[in-house]
Amino acid sequence: MPKTQAYFISAENVAKENARVGGDVHKVNVANVIELGELELRDVGPKDVYMRILAASGEHNIDHAAMADTVNIAEARGGKMYPGNSAVGEVLSVGSEVTKFKEGDVVITHCNGEPDEYGYPLRIWAYDQPDSIGWYSKEAVVEEWQLVKAPLDCGLNLWEIAALPLRAPTAYHLWRRGLGIYRIKVSREQKAILNVLGFGGGVSELFLQLAKAEGHNAFFCSGSPARREALESQGIVGIDQKQFNRFADKGDVKAFSKEVKKLTGGEGMHIVCDMLRGPVWPAGFAVAARQGVNVSAGWQLSQVIDYNSTIASVKQLTIDHTHYETPPGCDAATELYGRVFRPTVHSEIYAFEDLPRSFEEMHQNTQTGIPIIRVAKDLPESLKSRTD
Numbered sequence: 476m477p478k479t480q481a482y483f484i485s486a487e488n489v490a491k492e493n494a495r496v497g498g499d500v501h502k503v504n505v506a507n508v509i510e511l512g513e514l515e516l517r518d519v520g521p522k523d524v525y526m527r528i529l530a531a532s533g534e535h536n537i538d539h540a541a542m543a544d545t546v547n548i549a550e551a552r553g554g555k556m557y558p559g560n561s562a563v564g565e566v567l568s569v570g571s572e573v574t575k576f577k578e579g580d581v582v583i584t585h586c587n588g589e590p591d592e593y594g595y596p597l598r599i600w601a602y603d604q605p606d607s608i609g610w611y612s613k614e615a616v617v618e619e620w621q622l623v624k625a626p627l628d629c630g631l632n633l634w635e636i637a638a639l640p641l642r643a644p645t646a647y648h649l650w651r652r653g654l655g656i657y658r659i660k661v662s663r664e665q666k667a668i669l670n671v672l673g674f675g676g677g678v679s680e681l682f683l684q685l686a687k688a689e690g691h692n693a694f695f696c697s698g699s700p701a702r703r704e705a706l707e708s709q710g711i712v713g714i715d716q717k718q719f720n721r722f723a724d725k726g727d728v729k730a731f732s733k734e735v736k737k738l739t740g741g742e743g744m745h746i747v748c749d750m751l752r753g754p755v756w757p758a759g760f761a762v763a764a765r766q767g768v769n770v771s772a773g774w775q776l777s778q779v780i781d782y783n784s785t786i787a788s789v790k791q792l793t794i795d796h797t798h799y800e801t802p803p804g805c806d807a808a809t810e811l812y813g814r815v816f817r818p819t820v821h822s823e824i825y826a827f828e829d830l831p832r833s834f835e836e837m838h839q840n841t842q843t844g845i846p847i848i849r850v851a852k853d854l855p856e857s858l859k860s861r862t863d
């Protein structure tokens with residue numbers, strides 16, 4: 476059995492940190508919760524791929540796991556979990572029945588841990604899927620169905636490719652759902668160009684890139700000047716969320732509604748992507764156009780929403796919740812790397828040793844884009860020229 480180094484989160488560390496901050500989750504230092512250890516991987520079975528991880532992106536579920544703010548997932552997983560569900564790797568060897576990959580291939584992962592009868596995930600890999608081991612590790616063994624060939628010629632560099640395996644399929648699914656639902660209500664001949672809004676964050680950025688690529692008006696409401704600037708250079712209109720005090724009270728939401736009316740000729744937003752909830756939710760709800768759709772797969776600032784059902788009925792609004800793409804949907808999203816998806820990457824590429832710090836900085840919301848962790852010091856020949 477191969478041995479590797481892998482980061483883990485233990486219920487013990489979660490409890491220790493919780494005790495240190497006296498139960499105040501706002502004071503939790505995520506870096507104190509995630510720990511590097513030695514892990515024995517399973518033997519490579521006939522359908523398995525053995526790979527070394529080259530780079531991985533920081534994902535928010537680590538934050539949720541460390542804070543135990545949704546569920547105490549480390550505890551639910553028997554006291555310990557190995558996170559990491561978005562990575563680029565190089566195949567070291569394959570099992571006897573593997574047909575899609577061979578030694579030396581560069582691959583990306585998806586995190587659909589267990590598809591339901593329609594392909595949508597019942598559980599997420601390296602989060603709540605039992606026995607799943609994640610990819611914040613030097614090496615990993617995964618089944619062939621969980622990998623996609625990396626689109627090395629898509630025009631993105633290695634770090635940009637590493638930013639996408641989880642966020643791009645999420646955005647792709649949200650977009651096809653939001654647009655599909657809207658089109659049940661309003662046909663293309665009735666309204667060809669839609670107003671589409673997303674609130675800060677990597678998934679929303681990609682969602683807006685899809686909308687823009689299909690000819691719609693896209694608006695990015697974020698508190699980060701660096702992220703707004705990156706999207707503005709792609710023709711996506713930036714709205715400074717801090718100008719509206721991150722919607723701290725009703726007056727801020729009203730002012731935001733007024734601004735959106737101005738930006739959209741009084742019409743409002745036909746599709747809104749809200750991955751954050753919390754104070755962002757009433758703002759997204761308020762600016763919805765008639766027949767509007769509000770899509771989400773997130774819960775960063777709160778898990779519970781409420782709304783005026785009468786207003787929603789009168790405006791014929793639809794609130795939709797998704798989780799993650801099907802494996803074929805992940806393949807389709809990968810086709811759009813570089814053509815549509817051009818992620819903003821945080822200015823520092825973190826070393827493997829600095830992974831805990833990268834998560835604390837993500838928690839503090841001080842990063843200028845999606846955080847990437849370089850796991851392998853030596854890269855395959857095909858990637859050496861693709862790091863800047």
Ligand SMILES: NC(=O)c1ccc[n+]([C@@H]2O[C@H](COP(=O)([O-])OP(=O)(O)OC[C@H]3O[C@@H](n4cnc5c(N)ncnc54)[C@H](OP(=O)(O)O)[C@@H]3O)[C@@H](O)[C@H]2O)c1
Pocket residue numbers: 534535536641642645674675676677678679696697698699702716721750751755772773774775776797798799837840844845
């Ligand atoms: N179900 C799924 O498949 C799935 C997949 C990916 C993510 N998610 C969830 O979606 C959420 C966002 O993930 P992401 O990957 O898009 O995020 P991300 O790239 O890590 O960005 C997080 C964003 O949160 C915003 N933020 C942080 N604190 C805030 C505050 N106090 N008020 C307003 N905005 C704040 C920041 O926006 P500013 O630019 O405004 O500062 C930041 O850009 C997370 O909860 C994550 O777990 C779910």
